[in-house]
Amino acid sequence: MRADDTPLIRLEDYRPSDWLIDTVDLDINLHPQKTQVRALLGLRPNPAGRLGAPLILDGDELSLSGLRLDGLLIDESAYSATAQALTLHAPPQRRFTLTIDTQVDPSANTKLMGLYRSSRVYCTQCEADGFRRISYFLDRPDVMSIYSVRLEAAKLEAPVLLSNGNLVAAGEMAGGERHFAVWHDPHPKPAYLFALVGGALDHVRQDYVTADGRKVELAVHVEPGKAGRAGWAMDCLVRCMRWDERVFGRNYDLDVFNVVAVSDFNMGAMENKGLNIFNDKYVLADPQTATDGDYASIEAIIAHEYFHNWTGNRITCRDWFQLCLKEGLTVFRDQEFSADERSRPVKRIADVRTLRSTQFSEDAGPLAHPVRPRAYKEINNFYTPTVYEKGAEVIRMLKLLVGDDAFRAGMDLYFDRCDGTAATIEEFLACFAETSGKDLTQFARWYEQAGTPTIVASGRYDAAARTYTLDLAQTTAPTPGQPDKQPVVLPVALGLVGKAGDLPLVTGSAAYAGDGVIVLDQPSLSVAFSDVDEPPIPSLLRGFSAPARLELDLADADLLRLFSADSDSFNRWQALQSVASRALVSAGRSPGGHNALIATAGELAEALAGFLRVQAPADPAFAAQVLRLPVPADIAREIGRDVDPDAIHAAHRSLAAEIGLRLRPHLMELRERLGTSAAYRPDAASAGRRALRNEALGLIALADPEAGARLAEAQFAAADNLTDRLAALAAMTLVPGDAREALIARFAKTYAAEPLVLDKWLMAQALIAEAGTLDRVKGLMQHPAFSLGNPNRVRALIGGFAANLTQFNRPDGEGYAFVADMVVALDRTNPQVASRLLGSFKSWRMLEPARKALAEQKLAMVAQTPGLSRDVADIAERALA
Numbered sequence: 024m025r026a027d028d029t030p031l032i033r034l035e036d037y038r039p040s041d042w043l044i045d046t047v048d049l050d051i052n053l054h055p056q057k058t059q060v061r062a063l064l065g066l067r068p069n070p071a072g073r074l075g076a077p078l079i080l081d082g083d084e085l086s087l088s089g090l091r092l093d094g095l096l097i098d099e100s101a102y103s104a105t106a107q108a109l110t111l112h113a114p115p116q117r118r119f120t121l122t123i124d125t126q127v128d129p130s131a132n133t134k135l136m137g138l139y140r141s142s143r144v145y146c147t148q149c150e151a152d153g154f155r156r157i158s159y160f161l162d163r164p165d166v167m168s169i170y171s172v173r174l175e176a177a178k179l180e181a182p183v184l185l186s187n188g189n190l191v192a193a194g195e196m197a198g199g200e201r202h203f204a205v206w207h208d209p210h211p212k213p214a215y216l217f218a219l220v221g222g223a224l225d226h227v228r229q230d231y232v233t234a235d236g237r238k239v240e241l242a243v244h245v246e247p248g249k250a251g252r253a254g255w256a257m258d259c260l261v262r263c264m265r266w267d268e269r270v271f272g273r274n275y276d277l278d279v280f281n282v283v284a285v286s287d288f289n290m291g292a293m294e295n296k297g298l299n300i301f302n303d304k305y306v307l308a309d310p311q312t313a314t315d316g317d318y319a320s321i322e323a324i325i326a327h328e329y330f331h332n333w334t335g336n337r338i339t340c341r342d343w344f345q346l347c348l349k350e351g352l353t354v355f356r357d358q359e360f361s362a363d364e365r366s367r368p369v370k371r372i373a374d375v376r377t378l379r380s381t382q383f384s385e386d387a388g389p390l391a392h393p394v395r396p397r398a399y400k401e402i403n404n405f406y407t408p409t410v411y412e413k414g415a416e417v418i419r420m421l422k423l424l425v426g427d428d429a430f431r432a433g434m435d436l437y438f439d440r441c442d443g444t445a446a447t448i449e450e451f452l453a454c455f456a457e458t459s460g461k462d463l464t465q466f467a468r469w470y471e472q473a474g475t476p477t478i479v480a481s482g483r484y485d486a487a488a489r490t491y492t493l494d495l496a497q498t499t500a501p502t503p504g505q506p507d508k509q510p511v512v513l514p515v516a517l518g519l520v521g522k523a524g525d526l527p528l529v530t531g532s533a534a535y536a537g538d539g540v541i542v543l544d545q546p547s548l549s550v551a552f553s554d555v556d557e558p559p560i561p562s563l564l565r566g567f568s569a570p571a572r573l574e575l576d577l578a579d580a581d582l583l584r585l586f587s588a589d590s591d592s593f594n595r596w597q598a599l600q601s602v603a604s605r606a607l608v609s610a611g612r613s614p615g616g617h618n619a620l621i622a623t624a625g626e627l628a629e630a631l632a633g634f635l636r637v638q639a640p641a642d643p644a645f646a647a648q649v650l651r652l653p654v655p656a657d658i659a660r661e662i663g664r665d666v667d668p669d670a671i672h673a674a675h676r677s678l679a680a681e682i683g684l685r686l687r688p689h690l691m692e693l694r695e696r697l698g699t700s701a702a703y704r705p706d707a708a709s710a711g712r713r714a715l716r717n718e719a720l721g722l723i724a725l726a727d728p729e730a731g732a733r734l735a736e737a738q739f740a741a742a743d744n745l746t747d748r749l750a751a752l753a754a755m756t757l758v759p760g761d762a763r764e765a766l767i768a769r770f771a772k773t774y775a776a777e778p779l780v781l782d783k784w785l786m787a788q789a790l791i792a793e794a795g796t797l798d799r800v801k802g803l804m805q806h807p808a809f810s811l812g813n814p815n816r817v818r819a820l821i822g823g824f825a826a827n828l829t830q831f832n833r834p835d836g837e838g839y840a841f842v843a844d845m846v847v848a849l850d851r852t853n854p855q856v857a858s859r860l861l862g863s864f865k866s867w868r869m870l871e872p873a874r875k876a877l878a879e880q881k882l883a884m885v886a887q888t889p890g891l892s893r894d895v896a897d898i899a900e901r902a903l904a
């Protein structure tokens with residue numbers, strides 16, 4: 024498949040389906056290679072569709088083994104069937120049923136879309152268009168049906184049989200070898216939310232009563248022997264269910280809620296109605312095999328999938344262009360949940376870090392697209408940071424602009440009005456326009472326009488007039504297909520910081536929305552504040568109130584004052600990041616400016632010394648974020664062109680090392696103070712202490728490799744949890760030599776039976792910033808822990824390497840060659856995993872000329888490979904355009 028042969032699907036071409044499917048009765052006989060699927064569809068013409076249109080059902084690699092209309096065989100001339108479609112040329116213009124028989128081979132399904140087997144467990148993945156790999160169907164989200172599903176399987180092979188909805192019958196077949204289960208889901212849903220699971224699974228269970236009194240049986244199913252690792256996921260599930268009742272007034276709506284963990288999964292997890300299927304990495308946790316980061320991710324993803332029950336399932340998307348309707352909103356909801364469960368400022372900082380490193384870089388390169396794309400060739404390539412993370416930022420801005428009360432009222436209205444439907448962004452926004460009385464026409468541009476806006480800000484203080492005037496301007500650079508940008512609505516939360524804290528904000532400006540927020544919706548504007556008794560330092564974009572770059576030329580001294588005096592925690596953190604970022608950008612642009620870096624390290628260390636002594640112990644999680652420098656990829660993006668990854672890496676290392684050197688006694692003391700003999704607990708406070716200790720360890724190791732190695736070895740030996748062990752390993756990877764190799768070997772031995780832990784081990788090695796890493800990675804592909812067939816293994820080792828700034832971008836181009844070869848190899852079995860890996864090339868255009876040419880060559884090699892999947896061809900084509 025070449026991408027340019029593939030039709031472009033356009034939002035403007037949307038039209039309702041000509042046919043509707045009210046009911047789906049599935050009878051599925053599970054067999055490892057020959058699963059029989061019988062689908063009985065209750066069809067009728069759609070009054071909103073074209074009268075007399077043929078019925079064209081989607082298929083993908085299917086073959087038809089039987090077809091009946093209202094129970095009767097049909098003449099062969101009345102239909103045609105290919106692997107991609109089943110067409111009824113002149114269907115009756117009334118209600119009728121179709122009985123469709125297909126046979127599928129779950130064991131041969133390496134794409135992990137449709138019905139497949141993961142470690143002997145049958146499972147499905149139907150979003151976005153996997154149902155058509157199981158049976159012919161109107162596989163589009165605006166066709167919603169009531170499903171009844173009968174599953175039959177060998178009892179020994181699949182004692183557990185699950186599908187969506189409630190269990191209505193179960194029993195044994197004659198002879199006792201096979202058994203069945205019948206599930207009924209009373210809520211209409213699109214095919215992408217269908218799921219089944221069959222296998223030998225252990226579980227944990229818990230009863231739950233919803234706020235409106237429904238008794239629900241919750242269960243988390245895992246591979247045999249792993250039930251001891253399912254408790255945290257269950258705990259998260261119960262907490263997020265309560266939270267959704269309290270914060271959004273949403274109750275669960277079935278008698279059971281099942282979560283299943285499988286080990287082969289293309290993405291993080293999937294919100295199938297009443298039967299969420301997870302990548303086991305986001306379910307299984309105990310202190311020995313999961314880090315604090317894993318515990319937090321599990322909490323977020325369990326919540327995310329559960330929250331989809333209302334934002335995604337009860338109200339789904341009319342078409343895939345509206346993907347952000349469910350994803351952006353649900354990410355916003357899961358971020359808010361985690362913020363309430365943990366530290367709100369720390370969660371915000373972590374989310375903004377992710378946004379900048381993933382979404383800002385997407386927006387700055389050839390794969391940039393709007394939150395609601397206008398056209399696509401392969402929808403699976405649009406499950407992106409832009410749709411998810413920027414989509415969540417848009418909801419966050421909406422809330423800030425309309426206010427908490429109108430936001431909650433708007434959500435209530437949306438749930439009332441759109442329940443049971445497949446909705447659009449327009450319908451969603453209309454609810455908030457109504458409850459707030461605000462015109463959201465310009466705000467809607469956030470969904471249409473790609474690119475990260477830059478806000479250029481400057482301020483003037485007039486001592487005689489006691490006024491402070493803030494000038495703000497916005498621009499957005501062109502992105503593919505959008506050369507001319509319009510101004511967007513940017514809520515700029517701000518404060519004016521004086522000697523004794525925030526000064527009162529007195530202004531008559533129409534742009535001032537109150538509550539410390541200026542709305543910048545013009546190309547530029549000025550806001551004059553009066554009664555300003557002293558020259559203030561502006562603190563702009565507090566809480567990161569809009570997903571924008573801020574250019575504000577503050578002196579380091581002013582930024583350092585913000586770090587110590589700003590009332591907004593996010594901007595305290597941001598102030599130090601800005602100081603570091605400016606120095607790194609300048610050193611990364613013109614290597615050799617070592618003295619300037621040293622001077623910055625001195626400033627930062629001085630500011631941090633007092634902070635570490637006095638404030639850090641009171642809020643270690645925040646302090647850990649403060650100690651962490653901006654990531655090199657962010658520096659590369661700020662530099663923007665002719666990027667030399669080695670120069671950025673060198674600058675980053677030396678700034679961190681210099682800071683570590685100066686702060687070493689403080690860091691050692693802090694590590695002592697934060698050390699605890701108490702047993703591991705995953706709560707946010709304990710995790711924060713570990714994060715700070717380990718951040719300190721990393722800085723010490725960079726400043727003094729020998730001392731770092733000794734500390735790391737001791738920490739590894741003494742640790743009772745994976746977080747501390749992995750941090751020790753990461754610190755050791757900074758220091759070449761026998762001790763490192765010994766620890767790497769010891770780690771592998773300790774966790775030989777733990778694939779998810781070995782993924783971290785693979786990744787830690789793939790990230791080593793040394794010329795030997797490529798050979799190491801190639802060697803690790805032969806390690807028994809690695810398999811090209813498992814997405815988690817591939818993401819850990821090969822994805823890890825592709826994220827290694829200096830080694831992926833090796834000057835000889837061998838990094839690009841390796842990743843491109845892997846993309847081509849993986850594409851033969853799993854196009855989704857391959858196309859995501861190819862996304863690693865997304866920033867190639869900003870590289871210096873030599874690397875740029877090498878990267879382009881490899882992208883072109885991929886693009887020209889015969890027989891490419893649509894997924895990979897689409898990314899290659901857009902990356903090169």
Ligand code: 0A1
Pocket residue numbers: 148150151289290291292293294327328350403406855
């Ligand atoms: N809707 C899921 C994400 C998801 C998307 C596609 C998948 O398979 C190709 C799987 C999962 C979520 O947002 O969690």
Ligand code: ZN
Pocket residue numbers: 327331349350353
């Ligand atoms: Zn989602």
